[in-house]
Amino acid sequence: MTKMLIATTALVGVLAAPVAAQTIGVSIPAATHGWAGALNFHAEQTIRELGERYPDLQFVLTTTPDPSTQVSDLEDMVATRNIDALVVLPFESEPLTDPVRRIKESGVWTTVVDRGLAQDGIEDLYVAGDNTSFGRTAGEYFAQTLSEGDKIVVIRGIASTIDNERVAGFQEAIEGSGIEVLAMEHGNFNRDDAFTVMQDYLSRFGEIDAVWAADDDQAMGALAAIEQSGRQDEMWVVGGAGMKEMVQRIQQGDPQIPVNVTYPPSMISTAIELTALHFMTSAPITGEFIIASELITPENAENFYFENSPY
Amino acid sequence: MSTATTDSPKSAGWSIDLRVLGPILALLALVALGMFLNPNFLSYANITNVLARSAFIGIVAVGMTFVITAGGLDLSVGSMAAFIAGLMILVMNALIPVMGAGVGIILVGMLVAIVAGLIAGAINGLLVAKIGIEAFIVTLGTMGIYRSLVTWLADGGTLSLDFAMREIYRPVYYGGIMGISWPIIVFAVIAILGEIVMRHTAFGRHCAAIGSNETVARYSSVNVARVRTLTFIGLGLLVGIAVIMYVPRLGSASASTGVLWELEAIAAVIIGGTMLKGGFGRIWGTVVGVLILSLIGNILNLTDMVSPYLNGAIQGVIIILAVVLQRKRSNSR
Numbered sequence: 144m145t146k147m148l149i150a151t152t153a154l155v156g157v158l159a160a161p162v163a164a165q166t167i168g169v170s171i172p173a174a175t176h177g178w179a180g181a182l183n184f185h186a187e188q189t190i191r192e193l194g195e196r197y198p199d200l201q202f203v204l205t206t207t208p209d210p211s212t213q214v215s216d217l218e219d220m221v222a223t224r225n226i227d228a229l230v231v232l233p234f235e236s237e238p239l240t241d242p243v244r245r246i247k248e249s250g251v252w253t254t255v256v257d258r259g260l261a262q263d264g265i266e267d268l269y270v271a272g273d274n275t276s277f278g279r280t281a282g283e284y285f286a287q288t289l290s291e292g293d294k295i296v297v298i299r300g301i302a303s304t305i306d307n308e309r310v311a312g313f314q315e316a317i318e319g320s321g322i323e324v325l326a327m328e329h330g331n332f333n334r335d336d337a338f339t340v341m342q343d344y345l346s347r348f349g350e351i352d353a354v355w356a357a358d359d360d361q362a363m364g365a366l367a368a369i370e371q372s373g374r375q376d377e378m379w380v381v382g383g384a385g386m387k388e389m390v391q392r393i394q395q396g397d398p399q400i401p402v403n404v405t406y407p408p409s410m411i412s413t414a415i416e417l418t419a420l421h422f423m424t425s426a427p428i429t430g431e432f433i434i435a436s437e438l439i440t441p442e443n444a445e446n447f448y449f450e451n452s453p454y
Numbered sequence: 455m456s457t458a459t460t461d462s463p464k465s466a467g468w469s470i471d472l473r474v475l476g477p478i479l480a481l482l483a484l485v486a487l488g489m490f491l492n493p494n495f496l497s498y499a500n501i502t503n504v505l506a507r508s509a510f511i512g513i514v515a516v517g518m519t520f521v522i523t524a525g526g527l528d529l530s531v532g533s534m535a536a537f538i539a540g541l542m543i544l545v546m547n548a549l550i551p552v553m554g555a556g557v558g559i560i561l562v563g564m565l566v567a568i569v570a571g572l573i574a575g576a577i578n579g580l581l582v583a584k585i586g587i588e589a590f591i592v593t594l595g596t597m598g599i600y601r602s603l604v605t606w607l608a609d610g611g612t613l614s615l616d617f618a619m620r621e622i623y624r625p626v627y628y629g630g631i632m633g634i635s636w637p638i639i640v641f642a643v644i645a646i647l648g649e650i651v652m653r654h655t656a657f658g659r660h661c662a663a664i665g666s667n668e669t670v671a672r673y674s675s676v677n678v679a680r681v682r683t684l685t686f687i688g689l690g691l692l693v694g695i696a697v698i699m700y701v702p703r704l705g706s707a708s709a710s711t712g713v714l715w716e717l718e719a720i721a722a723v724i725i726g727g728t729m730l731k732g733g734f735g736r737i738w739g740t741v742v743g744v745l746i747l748s749l750i751g752n753i754l755n756l757t758d759m760v761s762p763y764l765n766g767a768i769q770g771v772i773i774i775l776a777v778v779l780q781r782k783r784s785n786s787r
Contacts, residue, residue, distance in 0.1 A: 334612075
């Protein structure tokens with residue numbers, strides 16, 4: 144039943160409708176990769192909890208496979224569900240900017256999550272992760288742990304602003320440390336692509352001291368390639384985003400995966416909770432809420448492990 | 455060769471000779487480029503990597519050659535592979551408490567993959583051949599269906615094979631005999647069988663006949679619906695086999711598994727000299743096409759020659775060049 148909720152792009156009312164209740168619309172990308180899957184999981188869970196806590200609040204959740212469907216979903220929400228607030232994680236910034244602005248102008252309280260709109264000042268609340276800090280946190284670990292002349296390879300994500308910001312943050316942090324970056328290729332947040340890229344790195348370079356895989360799916364692919372080559376003792380791998388298998392291995396002290404960097408998909412919970420608070424309390428809730436990336440180490444790993452999350 | 459030999463039709467003499475050269479020249483040029491750019495290119499490890507990773511697309515592309523030769527097309531193979539991989543992992547994990555981790559479960563998993571492939575192929579084939587819907591539309595539909603199903607099975611995340619099973623299953627991708635890994639052996643066997651079926655059996659000739667003129671084929675008492683359905687069933691079976699080789703590699707399946715496999719397989723088939731509109735198919739050409747596609751990616755990863763942003767562009771140029779080479783010469787006869 145809960146799967147139905149995630150799988151459909153149609154509008155789904157979560158609670159029965161008491162009169163004069165407030166309705167909050169939530170629009171997020173569909174679960175097409177691990178991180179987005181966890182986003183859906185946390186959105187659904189938060190909506191269920193809030194529904195129990197505040198019977199006066201109703202929620203409408205839509206998941207969309209592409210930007211144009213998301214625009215249609217938003218139009219449907221306004222036209223047929225009469226929403227009072229909108230929590231939206233834009234699929235892409237540019238195409239969603241104008242539709243969200245129009246919804247905001249029609250008097251809907253608006254929260255934008257993670258991917259900012261192309262124009263400033265539209266939303267009431269902006270909740271986001273910090274991609275530069277994601278790259279910098281990883282980079283600082285590399286700079287502290289490795290010594291001058293050590294060699295690393297990087298597997299980047301899908302070519303995008305997100306990826307560029309992460310890589311810029313990383314490069315800034317390792318600058319001056321004397322670490323040599325042998326190569327950077329794209330793994331497209333995909334295990335198979337990262338596996339292939341890592342295999343080729345391993346044939347190309349006789350010495351690699353560490354890998355920044357920048358994403359946990361990519362790290363899984365890279366680890367499989369390293370295992371195949373039998374060079375596990377030579378290098379360690381840092382992924383990112385806090386996939387639960389990775390967190391578990393860090394907790395167990397796996398020498399190949401010393402740390403991880405968070406980019407929590409549960410930021411959607413932060414956004415929905417804060418939006419609900421705007422209606423249910425008189426606390427001022429406007430502005431920006433930026434969630435910094437944290438370093439997951441064997442010592443603090445248990446705080447980042449979510450048993451039921453699919454990611 | 456100025457005159458055609460007597461035992462082959464006149465028009466074929468020139469055209470086949472020259473169309474043969476296009477993909478082979480492209481392949482040799484890539485190998486030479488690879489050797490020039492990186493001394494490790496011809497190392498045993500790199501060659502094994504490239505051939506083994508070509509095996510998935512290669513096995514699928516052999517089946518795709520039959521479908522395209524018979525005038526069809528299958529866009530669903532990538533999604534189908536992801537769905538079958540997900541299904542296989544779920545079944546194997548579910549059986550661990552019942553059967554205990556062991557080879558038995560792997561055999562059941564393989565059976566699941568093959569049966570699922572046959573059924574999925576039969577659904578495509580029957581919709582195309584019996585109901586008469588365009589193959590493009592049918593398989594576009596099933597492509598979306600299988601992609602959604604695997605996302606749903608995985609709850610948006612990743613389905614992972616139990617760790618104990620992974621250790622037992624692993625050698626199917628990473629192991630081999632006499633230093634040749636299993637995916638390469640399976641790919642080679644399937645390619646050779648495919649070549650025999652395409653060239654030396656009635657089925658192969660019927661595929662070409664249907665692809666070049668369906669009406670004439672029907673008047674020549676070829677059972678068009680049956681042959682066409684069988685091409686899709688065969689492709690489904692090969693997708694199942696590809697999945698059997700794929701799952702032990704990373705032991706997981708997710709919504710991003712097998713993305714764009716269909717286009718890579720179709721591209722490989724066309725680079726190899728098979729006609730996209732049907733009527734002529736060449737299995738060994740498909741194999742060359744698959745290797746060309748894999749080598750481009752491999753060479754780009756082995757060098758810093760171009761910005762990684764341009765990888766797709768380089769691949770596109772080489773694909774078009776490989777096809778232009780053969781078309782130009784075959785037209786000028």
